Amino acid sequence: xxxxxxxxxxxxxxxxVLLALLGNMLVGNRLRLASWLGLIGLLSSFVASASxxxxxxxxxxxxxGGIVVDNYSLLVNLFVLLAGIGAILLGWGERRWGQEFPVLxxxxxxxxxxxxxxxNTIVLFLGIEVLSLxxxxxxxxxxxxxGGEAGLKYLLLGAFSSGILLFGLALLYGxxxxxxxxxxxxxxxxxxPLLWAGLTLTLAGIFFKLGIVPFHMWVPDVYEGSPSAVxxxxxxxxxxxxAAILLRFxxxxxxxxxxxxxxxxxxxxxxxxxxxxxxxxPQTDLKRLLGYSGIGHAGFLxxxxxxxxxxxxxxxxxxxxxxxxxxxxxxxxxILVAGNQDxxxxxxxxxxxxxxxxxxxxxxxxxxxxxxxPLTGGFVGKFYLLQAALFANQPGLAIGLVxxxxxxxxAYLRPVQALFSVGDESRAxxxxxxxGAVVLIVAVIGTIGLGVYPTPVVxxxxxxxxxxxxx
Amino acid sequence: MLVxxxxxxxxxxxxxxxxMPRQSAKGAAGIIGxxxxxxxxxxxxxxxQGVNVRWIPAWGIRFHLGSDGLSLFLLGLTVxxxxxxxxxxxxxxxxxxxxxxxxxxxxxxxxxxxxDLFLFYIFWEVVLIPIFFLLTSWxxxxxxRAAMKWLIMNLxxxxxxxxxxxxxxxxxxxxxxxxxxxxxxxxxIHMDARVTPWIFAAFFLAFAIKAPLWPFHGWxxxxxxxxxxxxxxxxxxxxxxxxxxxxxRIMLPLFFPxxxxxxxxxxxxxxxxxxxxxxxxxxxxxxxxxxAYASLSHLGMIALGIFSLTRVGILGxxxxxxxxxxxxxxxFIILGLLEQRTGSRDIAAMQGLNASxxxxxxxxxxxxxxxxxxxxLPGFVGEYLIIQGLVAHEVVFAVIAVIVLVMAAxxxxxxxxxxxxxxxxxQKILDLRAGQVWWIVPLAGLVLLLGVWPNGIxxxxxxxxxxxxxxxxxxxxxx
Numbered sequence: 001x002x003x004x005x006x007x008x009x010x011x012x013x014x015x016x017v018l019l020a021l022l023g024n025m026l027v028g029n030r031l032r033l034a035s036w037l038g039l040i041g042l043l044s045s046f047v048a049s050a051s052x053x054x055x056x057x058x059x060x061x062x063x064x065g066g067i068v069v070d071n072y073s074l075l076v077n078l079f080v081l082l083a084g085i086g087a088i089l090l091g092w093g094e095r096r097w098g099q100e101f102p103v104l105x106x107x108x109x110x111x112x113x114x115x116x117x118x119x120n121t122i123v124l125f126l127g128i129e130v131l132s133l134x135x136x137x138x139x140x141x142x143x144x145x146x147g148g149e150a151g152l153k154y155l156l157l158g159a160f161s162s163g164i165l166l167f168g169l170a171l172l173y174g175x176x177x178x179x180x181x182x183x184x185x186x187x188x189x190x191x192x193p194l195l196w197a198g199l200t201l202t203l204a205g206i207f208f209k210l211g212i213v214p215f216h217m218w219v220p221d222v223y224e225g226s227p228s229a230v231x232x233x234x235x236x237x238x239x240x241x242x243a244a245i246l247l248r249f250x251x252x253x254x255x256x257x258x259x260x261x262x263x264x265x266x267x268x269x270x271x272x273x274x275x276x277x278x279x280x281x282p283q284t285d286l287k288r289l290l291g292y293s294g295i296g297h298a299g300f301l302x303x304x305x306x307x308x309x310x311x312x313x314x315x316x317x318x319x320x321x322x323x324x325x326x327x328x329x330x331x332x333x334x335i336l337v338a339g340n341q342d343x344x345x346x347x348x349x350x351x352x353x354x355x356x357x358x359x360x361x362x363x364x365x366x367x368x369x370x371x372x373x374p375l376t377g378g379f380v381g382k383f384y385l386l387q388a389a390l391f392a393n394q395p396g397l398a399i400g401l402v403x404x405x406x407x408x409x410x411a412y413l414r415p416v417q418a419l420f421s422v423g424d425e426s427r428a429x430x431x432x433x434x435x436g437a438v439v440l441i442v443a444v445i446g447t448i449g450l451g452v453y454p455t456p457v458v459x460x461x462x463x464x465x466x467x468x469x470x471x
Numbered sequence: 472m473l474v475x476x477x478x479x480x481x482x483x484x485x486x487x488x489x490x491m492p493r494q495s496a497k498g499a500a501g502i503i504g505x506x507x508x509x510x511x512x513x514x515x516x517x518x519x520q521g522v523n524v525r526w527i528p529a530w531g532i533r534f535h536l537g538s539d540g541l542s543l544f545l546l547g548l549t550v551x552x553x554x555x556x557x558x559x560x561x562x563x564x565x566x567x568x569x570x571x572x573x574x575x576x577x578x579x580x581x582x583x584x585x586x587d588l589f590l591f592y593i594f595w596e597v598v599l600i601p602i603f604f605l606l607t608s609w610x611x612x613x614x615x616r617a618a619m620k621w622l623i624m625n626l627x628x629x630x631x632x633x634x635x636x637x638x639x640x641x642x643x644x645x646x647x648x649x650x651x652x653x654x655x656x657x658x659x660i661h662m663d664a665r666v667t668p669w670i671f672a673a674f675f676l677a678f679a680i681k682a683p684l685w686p687f688h689g690w691x692x693x694x695x696x697x698x699x700x701x702x703x704x705x706x707x708x709x710x711x712x713x714x715x716x717x718x719x720r721i722m723l724p725l726f727f728p729x730x731x732x733x734x735x736x737x738x739x740x741x742x743x744x745x746x747x748x749x750x751x752x753x754x755x756x757x758x759x760x761x762x763a764y765a766s767l768s769h770l771g772m773i774a775l776g777i778f779s780l781t782r783v784g785i786l787g788x789x790x791x792x793x794x795x796x797x798x799x800x801x802x803f804i805i806l807g808l809l810e811q812r813t814g815s816r817d818i819a820a821m822q823g824l825n826a827s828x829x830x831x832x833x834x835x836x837x838x839x840x841x842x843x844x845x846x847x848l849p850g851f852v853g854e855y856l857i858i859q860g861l862v863a864h865e866v867v868f869a870v871i872a873v874i875v876l877v878m879a880a881x882x883x884x885x886x887x888x889x890x891x892x893x894x895x896x897x898q899k900i901l902d903l904r905a906g907q908v909w910w911i912v913p914l915a916g917l918v919l920l921l922g923v924w925p926n927g928i929x930x931x932x933x934x935x936x937x938x939x940x941x942x943x944x945x946x947x948x949x950x
Contacts, residue, residue, distance in 0.1 A: 353608075357567075373600060374593040383589075386633060387530065390641045395634070402630040409623055413603075417615050420608045458529050 003062050006052065006069040009045040009077050013110045016041025017103055024099045035088060038102030042084045042109065049077040056463070061119060065180040068119040068248075072317075075464040076116030076244040079320055083237035084109035086328045090335055091229035092435040097141045104134035105233060112241035119252075120179040121169040121202075124245055128165065128209065131241055132158050138230040139222055144342060150225025157208070157218045165205025171198030184253035199260065206249070209242040211298045213272040220279075223291035228338065231287060232331040235294045236324040243301050243320060247313055247465075250305060258308040265306035266397055272299030273404030280411035286334055286344045289411055290327070293370060296408055297323050303385050303397050311388035313465045318384050321457060322369055322377025322450050329366035329443030333359060336436045339428060346415050351423025356430055360419045362444045369447045371412040372405050377450030384458075473514040474536045474584050475522050477546070478577055480507050485573035488566050496566035497557065500573055504554035507576065511550045518543055518931075521586070531640075531650035535587040540935035541719060541789060544928050545583045545712055548796040549576060551917065552708045556701035558910045559804045564699075568609055572705075575601035579709050583716060588636045588652040591721070592629075595677075598710065599625050602694070602702070610697040617693035624690040628677035635673030638666070639725065658724040671729045674722050682714030682770050685744030695763040700807020703759070707766045708800025712792045715770070718777050719789065730780060735865075737778040742871050744771030749875050752882040757816045759806055761886050765842065766799050768875065775872060776857035782936065784860020789932045791853025794921050795842075798850060801914050802838040805831065808907065809890070812900040818886060823895035828902040832891040834911055841918050843883040844876055849921035 004011070020037040027033055052074055059070035087105050091097065111131030118124040136158060140151020173179060175195035176187045188195070208215040223231045250261060276296030283289035301323075304316025336359060337352065338344045353360040369376035382405060389397035450457060484503030491499045514520065521537025538546060553576040557569065578601065581594035599622055606618035636652070643660050644650050651657070662670065680687040695703050723730065730737070748768025755761045773795065776788030809831065810816050813824070825832035844850040854876060861869035903911065921928065 368600070374596045379593075379596075383633070383637070384530075386637050387641070390634070390637050395638075398634050398637070402634060405630055406623070406627055409626060410619070413619060413622065417607050417618070420604075420615075453526075455527050455529070458527060462529055 001052075001055070001057060001060075003060070006057075006060055006062070007067075008052070009049040009074075009081075010110065010113055012045040012048055013041055013106055013113065016044075017106045017110070020099075020103045020106070024103070028099070032092075034099040034102045035092060038088045038106050039085065041106060042081050042088065046078060046081040046085070049074050049081065053078070053464075061182075063123075065182060066120045066123045067117050069117055071464040071466065072244075072248070073113075073117035075317065075460070076240060077113050079240045079324060080109050080112035080116070080237045082328075083112075083233055083240065083324060086236070086331075086439050087229045087233040089435040089439050090232055090331060091227065092433070094227065094229070097227065101138065101141065101229075104138050105230075108132075108134040108138070108233065109237060112237050112244075115241040115245040116248075118245055118248065119181055121172065121181075122179055124249065125162075125166060125169060127241065127245065128205070129162065131238065132162065132209075135230070135234060135238070138233075139226040141230065142225065142227050142342070144225075146225040146342070147227075148225075150222045153218055153225075154222045161205050161208035161215070164201050164208075168198050168201025168203075168205055171195075172202060174198070181249060181252035185256050188254060188257050196260075199254070202249070203246075203261065206242055206246050207268070209238060210246065210301070211239070211272075211276075211295045212268055212302060213275050213295065213299070214268075216272070216276070216295045216298075219295055220283075220288045220291035223294070224285060224287045224343070228287065228331050228335045231290070232327055235290065235331075236327045239294065239298060239301070240320050240324065243298075243305075243316060247305055247316060251308075251313060255308075262306055262308050265302055266394065269299050269302035269306050269397060270400030270404075272296065272302060273400050274299075274407065277404045277407035277411065280408060283411065284345050284347070286330075286346065286349075286415065289346075289415070290330055290334075293408065293411060294327075296404055297370075299404060300382065300385060300401065303401055304388055306397060307388045307392035307394060309388060309392050310465070311384070311391050314461050315381070315384035315388040317465050318454075318458065318461045319381035322381045322447060325377060325443045325446035325450070326366045326369040328439055329362060329447065330370070332436050332440040332443060333363045333366070336433065336440075337430045339430060346418045347423075348427070349415055349418045349423075350421040351419075351425075351427075352430070353419040355423070359430065359432075359440075362440050363419065364416050365444050365447055367412045367416050369451070371409050375448065375451045377447045377454070380450055380454045472522055473510060473517060473520045474538055474546075474580075477507060477510050477514065477550075478536070478580050478584070480510060481573055481577035481580055485570050485577060488569045488573060491566050493565055494562060496569045497560065497562040497564075500557045500569035501554070503573060504550070504557050504576070508550045508554055511547055514538065514546070515543070521584075523586075526587075526590075530589075530652075532589045532652055533587050534590060535653065536581070536584045536590070537586050538584050540931040540933065542583045542716070543931060544793045545716060545796075546580055548712065548793050549579045549583065549709050551914070552705055552796060552800045553579075555800065555804060555910060555914055556705050559701045559704070559807065559907075560699070564609055568605070571601040571605050572701075575605075575705065579713070582713055586654055588640070588654055588657065588721070590652075591654075592633060592636055595632075595681075595713070595717075596626070596629055598713065599629075602698075602706065602710070605702045606694060606698055609699050609702070613693065614697045617690070617697040620690045621694045624687075625680055628680035628687070631673040632677035635670045635677075638670055638673075642666070654721060654724070660725070667726070667729060671722075671726050671733075674717070674726070678714040678717040678722065680714070681717070682711050682774070683767065684714070684741065684770060684774055685747050685767065688744075688767055691767060692760065692763060695766075696757070696760060700759075700803055700810065703763075703807070704800040704803040707763070707803055708796040711766065711770055712796055715773055715777070715788065715792055718774075719785070723777070723785075730778070734778060734780060738775065738865065738868055741771045741774040741778055742868055744768070745775065745872065745875050747771075749878040749882065753878065753885070756818055758818050758886050758890060759803070759810070759816050761818075761882055762799065762802055762806060762842075765879065765882060766795075768879070769795050769799070769842075772854060772857060772872060772875070775868060776853075776860055779857070779860040779864045779868075781860040781863045783856055783863065786929060786932060786936055787853050787856025787858075787860055789936065790849070790856060790925060790928050793928060794849035794853050794918070797914065797918050797921070798838055798841040798848075801834075801911070801918065802842055805835050805838055805911075808903070809835070809900075813898070818889040821890045821898070822893045823891070824898065824900060825891040826895040827899045830903045830908065831900075834903070834915060835891060836887055837915055838918070839883045839887050841922070843879040847922050849918060849925065852922065852925040 115127035280292035
């Protein structure tokens with residue numbers, strides 16, 4: 001297969017970005033041309049990724065080791081394209097943001113796809129920046145004080161973290177004399193302080209994007225101030241991209257020396273799971289709640305990396321999907337309930353069970369998935385992570401995972417109970433929109449499907465995270 | 472395959488009620504419950520029909536359902552009590568209520584028939600959800616708090632058990648064994664003496680909280696007190712057996728040496744629960760809470776039977792599980808009907824009601840006598856077997872158990888006398904209607920049948936227990 005074929009998903013996204021830009025120039029915002037082009041572009045890229053995946057190809061290295069196309073990168077493509085499609089659909093009804101929203105979303109998704117196939121540090125940085133720059137703009141697209149604050153905060157902290165990341169990557173190059181992850185592994189027999197500093201700073205930069213605890217401060221504020229569709233993209237897509245590059249970076253570049261980073265990641269994972277879920281408990285604003293819950297879930301993802309075994313890598317990759325479905329579903333409900341409001345608090349959900357029973361039922365299902373109750377995908381994901389932790393003989397991680405889950409329960413059950421309270425009758429009954437309904441139904445089917453019969457996805461993930469040197 | 476049909480009909484039925492018109496939801500649920508009972512009767516005639524297929528092969532997880540002497544009668548308890556609970560509920564509670572009741576039936580049936588630990592765990596948590604929503608939406612003013620307490624306390628135990636389950640499976644792979652969650656294969660496990668106590672504790676915590684056994688009953692007063700009477704009946708009648716069943720199905724085969732090691736401590740724990748429940752029952756003024764604490768005391772008694780680690784004690788516990796479920800479930804439902812009519816649960820506020828409601832008084836007395844262990848009724852049979860087992864092991868515990876039996880008579884009769892007898896204060900209530908009598912009579916008949924023909928259960932339970940207990944003997948326990 002030629003390199004053009006292998007890169008087809010990315011080319012498709014780029015092509016539709018250009019088309020949408022051209023279209024915007026020619027016809028303006030008529031007929032929602034940009035949104036349609038964005039949707040078609042991401043969908044076709046999704047189909048292309050899936051069809052290349054099904055050819056079960058050997059890993060292909062291109063651009064002198066900078067880009068690796070393998071099942072892993074293609075699976076990451078599928079996940080981030082799902083997030084992107086979700087974002088475009090959820091943002092469908094918003095006339096306020098204008099025609100740049102789908103274009104920027106597509107560019108950001110492209111960044112995530114690049115992260116999935118990055119094979120050296122340059123492409124890593126490129127991916128992070130292509131992902132982040134459009135999000136800085138999108139975060140501020142709500143023209144309110146909170147929106148401005150979110151955008152500025154994200155921009156400043158994001159730029160700062162990019163600087164740290166870049167510095168770390170430069171130090172790594174200085175210490176190892178190579179840019180390519182694959183070469184790192186054979187060069188890590190030196191223990192220069194330069195290498196230590198480089199590794200630490202690089203990880204800090206990635207952790208910032210992932211929302212791991214000491215680097216999580218931006219998450220709730222940015223989530224709260226950004227429009228919900230954009231928040232969904234950050235919560236699902238960015239997390240997939242950052243988790244994918246973290247796994248690739250450590251399991252390609254530093255698989256021989258897990259003692260350098262494994263314990264640190266383990267402690268951070270436990271800390272993140274506990275702090276994230278603990279801080280989610282007192283939240284009343286649903287977006288902030290989901291922000292803190294996202295931090296907690298980043299901790300769960302980190303468990304998979306910290307175990308440093310094949311099960312862990314697969315469990316992390318698997319966990320992204322139920323988490324993503326739950327995020328899609330939760331934000332779809334949020335947008336439907338919000339109507340023209342800026343924020344949705346828990347008390348806004350009151351009475352939804354009697355006024356919109358189906359919407360309430362779907363919301364309950366995604367919340368139970370966040371909480372990790374059986375028959376939803378969230379449970380199967382946590383079970384896989386638990387398996388990985390115990391196979392790696394790290395009961396501490398398993399206990400941290402359980403404690404984090406228990407703390408999270410309180411946060412996810414309060415909104416669920418609010419559905420059954422008597423609400424303010426003067427509030428308008430939330431109206432269904434077609435795009436919101438589509439996202440919600442897909443999310444719920446995915447959540448239940450993964451919970452009841454996860455076998456095909458387990459198989460898919462096992463074939464995708466097939467790093468032969470891990471065992 | 473009949474077991475699968477049992478589950479499938481309950482699940483499909485729960486979904487069907489969701490789409491019923493509001494008024495006919497109760498009728499539909501009743502019909503579905505009756506169909507499930509019909510399937511169960513077929514299962515009774517052709518037992519041993521299970522299903523065992525691959526589910527998630529990558530993790531060695533199988534969809535393995537089956538029924539044996541241990542679970543067969545608990546399945547029966549579930550289908551009967553669910554049907555009674557449906558019939559005892561009000562039609563105006565709406566279709567969501569009946570959906571959750573049938574979903575609870577689905578979960579409980581799965582729980583009692585799962586033979587794969589992963590599958591068992593799925594159902595173990597699935598049953599928490601219907602109760603959570605039933606407490607949230609159809610209970611008293613403090614129902615939401617009770618629901619939270621119920622779910623969080625139970626999940627606290629369950630999640631640690633999940634670690635235990637995965638740990639057991641992982642340890643099973645260490646000497647080169649396959650990754651499996653099949654209970655029958657995991658019993659051959661050889662655990663490191665340093666980790667075994669922790670895994671034992673993880674399982675024990677989950678089962679003790681669900682039952683509940685003292686001192687893990689923190690959720691019980693709220694949940695039992697707040698839930699509508701039929702739901703309390705299901706909680707005390709069916710759900711409490713899930714924890715005990717876990718001891719028998721999973722912990723005894725897996726951890727027999729540890730049971731022997733910790734036996735005295737466990738027996739003391741159970742005895743404290745037995746006494747604590749009885750004393751608390753004596754000083755309650757709320758008739759529902761008397762029964763709730765009585766139930767806690769009875770669960771202590773059942774636990775004593777298991778922890779005696781004698782064949783006859785375990786057999787008594789197995790029998791008492793089913794008997795207690797029917798008796799206490801029936802009692803809670805009668806009390807619920809009484810509460811509906813008087814609008815109160817305070818014993819002091821009621822007096823001499825049997826003048827206006829003689830039929831209700833008769834059934835109340837029947838279930839109360841059965842619960843306190845009158846000979847001829849099943850409570851006596853179970854308690855007799857348990858005490859026999861205790862005598863064989865350590866006579867002190869048997870003496871305490873007998874003393875508590877006397878207390879049981881005291882607290883039960885105190886409620887009955889307070890509410891039904893005494894001078895008639897002129898409070899007129901409606902007696903049981905014919906529409907209610909026709910489902911209480913079969914329930915009472917079933918209780919009576921168990922009392923005079925306990926062999927119906929024990930004869931079936933013995934072979935399964937024999938198998939379990941022999942297995943124990945092979946692992947070094949003297950029985």
